[in-house]
Amino acid sequence: EIVLTQSPGTLSLSPGERATLSCRASQSVSSSYLGWYQQKLGQAPRLLIYGASNRATGIPDRFSGSGSGTDFTLTIGRLEPEDFAVYYCQQHGSSRTFGQGTKLEIK
Amino acid sequence: QVQLVQSGSELKKPGASVKVSCKATGYIFTTYGINWVRQAPGQGLEWMGWINTNTGNPSYVQGFTGRFVFSVDTSVTTAYLQINSLKPEDTAVYYCARTLGPDQDFQYWGQGTLVTVSS
Numbered sequence: 001e002i003v004l005t006q007s008p009g010t011l012s013l014s015p016g017e018r019a020t021l022s023c024r025a026s027q028s029v030s031s032s033y034l035g036w037y038q039q040k041l042g043q044a045p046r047l048l049i050y051g052a053s054n055r056a057t058g059i060p061d062r063f064s065g066s067g068s069g070t071d072f073t074l075t076i077g078r079l080e081p082e083d084f085a086v087y088y089c090q091q092h093g094s095s096r097t098f099g100q101g102t103k104l105e106i107k
Numbered sequence: 108q109v110q111l112v113q114s115g116s117e118l119k120k121p122g123a124s125v126k127v128s129c130k131a132t133g134y135i136f137t138t139y140g141i142n143w144v145r146q147a148p149g150q151g152l153e154w155m156g157w158i159n160t161n162t163g164n165p166s167y168v169q170g171f172t173g174r175f176v177f178s179v180d181t182s183v184t185t186a187y188l189q190i191n192s193l194k195p196e197d198t199a200v201y202y203c204a205r206t207l208g209p210d211q212d213f214q215y216w217g218q219g220t221l222v223t224v225s226s
Contacts, residue, residue, distance in 0.1 A: 057214075088152055092211075098152040098154065
């Protein structure tokens with residue numbers, strides 16, 4: 001099983017700042033099979049990024065994804081108040097697994 | 108538009124069974140599989156497995172075999188998750204989800220169903 005480890009566990013930033021979230025895989029994952037999700041309290045997750053770097057439909061361009069192999073990054077360019085949430089990475093190159101999540105909170 | 112609408116919250120006693128439904132609309136139901144994801148209170152997301160809606164063949168992740176049963180009724184475009192012999196640790200929100208295309212990420216999600224197991 002591919003284990004995804006996200007860091008940091010919690011990220012405290014202010015609106016307008018830049019957020020960088022990390023997702024590290026225990027073995028190499030094809031970029032095509034790495035996605036990022038946003039989950040707000042009481043809501044279902046929402047797909048943000050698929051194929052490591054492609055924004056899903058309707059996702060603002062302040063969200064961007066990058067990375068390859070075992071190291072992937074989600075960047076939020078300028079934080080808006082609605083961006084404070086929990087973020088998960090998921091791989092589906094070998095079965096499917098989620099990272100444990102990064103909570104992005106207002107500083 | 109694609110929609111997945113799940114059944115409402117359930118409160119069950121240990122040892123009982125529960126059946127959660129996921130009604131799909133807006134697309135040809137048998138074209139895409141339905142996945143199930145569990146989220147325990149305050150915890151992350153766990154993929155439980157998926158069911159091929161065309162053949163009815165389920166696939167379970169380790170840890171979700173035995174008491175968990177995926178099924179479909181194509182006549183009403185609905186997928187089901189049944190959990191038997193419920194335990195308190197089954198308390199969670201259960202989501203159904205569908206990919207955008209074959210072997211892709213989960214673009215579409217149900218709203219989630221809270222199952223609470225308590226005596």
